[in-house]
Amino acid sequence: MKTYIIFDTNILFNRFYEDFSRFTINSFYDEIQGKIERQDVIDRFELLIPEITIKELFKQQISAFNEDLEQIINSKSKFDNIYEIDINIDETLDYEIYLNEKQDQYIASKGIQLIATCSDNQFSNIVDRALNKKAPFEGKDKKSDKGFKDVLIWESILEHAENNDGEYIFFTADKGFKDELADEFEVRTGKKIEIFGRDDRNKLDRLIEKYSDEKNLRDLFDFIQSSISEVVDVLIDDLNYCLKKDFIKINGMKCKVNGLSLEDKIVDLNEIGDTTYKFGIKGILDAGKKGISYDLKISMYFVVEIVDLKNLHIEKIVLDSIEALTFDDDAVSIEKIKYSFLIKEEEVEEEEEEEEGAAEEEAKHNSIEIPIDEIKIELKRSFLGTHYENDENMLNELCRVIVENYTLDWYKFDSKKAKLRLAIKKFLKLKKITGDEMELIQSTFEIFIGNFHVSYQE
Numbered sequence: 001m002k003t004y005i006i007f008d009t010n011i012l013f014n015r016f017y018e019d020f021s022r023f024t025i026n027s028f029y030d031e032i033q034g035k036i037e038r039q040d041v042i043d044r045f046e047l048l049i050p051e052i053t054i055k056e057l058f059k060q061q062i063s064a065f066n067e068d069l070e071q072i073i074n075s076k077s078k079f080d081n082i083y084e085i086d087i088n089i090d091e092t093l094d095y096e097i098y099l100n101e102k103q104d105q106y107i108a109s110k111g112i113q114l115i116a117t118c119s120d121n122q123f124s125n126i127v128d129r130a131l132n133k134k135a136p137f138e139g140k141d142k143k144s145d146k147g148f149k150d151v152l153i154w155e156s157i158l159e160h161a162e163n164n165d166g167e168y169i170f171f172t173a174d175k176g177f178k179d180e181l182a183d184e185f186e187v188r189t190g191k192k193i194e195i196f197g198r199d200d201r202n203k204l205d206r207l208i209e210k211y212s213d214e215k216n217l218r219d220l221f222d223f224i225q226s227s228i229s230e231v232v233d234v235l236i237d238d239l240n241y242c243l244k245k246d247f248i249k250i251n252g253m254k255c256k257v258n259g260l261s262l263e264d265k266i267v268d269l270n271e272i273g274d275t276t277y278k279f280g281i282k283g284i285l286d287a288g289k290k291g292i293s294y295d296l297k298i299s300m301y302f303v304v305e306i307v308d309l310k311n312l313h314i315e316k317i318v319l320d321s322i323e324a325l326t327f328d329d330d331a332v333s334i335e336k337i338k339y340s341f342l343i344k345e346e347e348v349e350e351e352e353e354e355e356e357g358a359a360e361e362e363a364k365h366n367s368i369e370i371p372i373d374e375i376k377i378e379l380k381r382s383f384l385g386t387h388y389e390n391d392e393n394m395l396n397e398l399c400r401v402i403v404e405n406y407t408l409d410w411y412k413f414d415s416k417k418a419k420l421r422l423a424i425k426k427f428l429k430l431k432k433i434t435g436d437e438m439e440l441i442q443s444t445f446e447i448f449i450g451n452f453h454v455s456y457q458e
Helices: 027-038 051-077 095-110 120-132 148-163 179-189 198-210 217-245 348-366 372-383 392-405 414-430 435-457
Strands: 003-007 045-050 113-115 167-171 193-196 247-250 253-262 267-271 276-289 292-308 313-326 340-342
Touching: 003 027, 003 148, 027 045, 027 095, 027 198, 027 267, 045 051, 045 148, 051 095, 051 113, 051 148, 113 148, 148 167, 148 179, 167 198, 179 193, 193 198, 198 267, 217 253, 217 267, 217 276, 217 292, 217 313, 217 340, 253 292, 267 292, 372 392, 392 414
Parallel strands: 003 045, 003 167, 045 113, 167 193
Antiparallel strands: 247 253, 253 276, 267 276, 276 292, 292 313, 313 340
């Protein structure tokens, strides 16, 4: 049974935009998509974004663009009587049209699946919710109709579920989506839905891992958590010392760190790459400059990488980003700080040996030409019994995918096996090959690639 994962606007919106030339959503979606792909469970999970959410994100980026552009123009005017500052702004550019094209490109490149806005048939349900102030309509003492967009999203999800079998997970930070809606979902659709907040990410990770072919992933996660926990006190002390020696930029202003109080426990530990993990530490930051002081609630996020999968070794912890809020929950920007914490130094001789070995292996691989004709002959066996038995174009395309992802040490590493399998599976899904035909082609391919590797090395 497929599990649909749906994202609300407040989960995907960007607090800060680094590049207005691209349409972007925050990394939450990419991290979950990456997790599913790396675990090779793309047939089990499907990510969905409501059309209304995409439209909201689009409008938020338009608004941020206009605000930042206006700020640049206003800032320039302060210097007009001192410097001749020329800002070239193309007045003919319609940013909304420009961004709409970038949005379409982004959705296509990510393969994002959208939930269509609910049909007119659901209008009576929306009216009923508004009149009776039923969730997710909300407001003080339920005396307002605040939450209209939330209702459209919810009705769209309900309509999608009525027509698509599966289990559902809805990520939202909106308190208007309450447990009572999960009950309504089951009554209306006959299916189950879990309503997750941002802090429930680990629940989804565990669900993905449950259906993953990768072994010992949980042990690896526990190792990372244990290793970080063992050094977190020392990490906090070292970070305190380093930050107080230098300035940091808060909302663009250089400020001195007066005090940093961090909790000695890690939060939000998540896998973001094959060997890379991210975690956070929460606390309070006291900083400022003459005439200005900040007391901020902060979340500091760090990245760790396992540099030796065999011996499970972490070399260093690197500060990735800082999120900050005032005690009134207003967002504050803290410029990225360069900081890394070395856990254990590797012997130089060992590093050199590993680098030399890797170079030799790469040279060995690059020096051998893969016999494409032989691959094609063997691959035809994969097509026997399918609609593509005599399809030469399909054969050539699949051959190209294999050649691009094949390596001589394919059979040695689970990550390389997964990468090659995933490349084949993505290709087959792109060609709308599913079910028994996909399984037949993949199983035959598995046998072929193993036999081909052995015979080819000989």
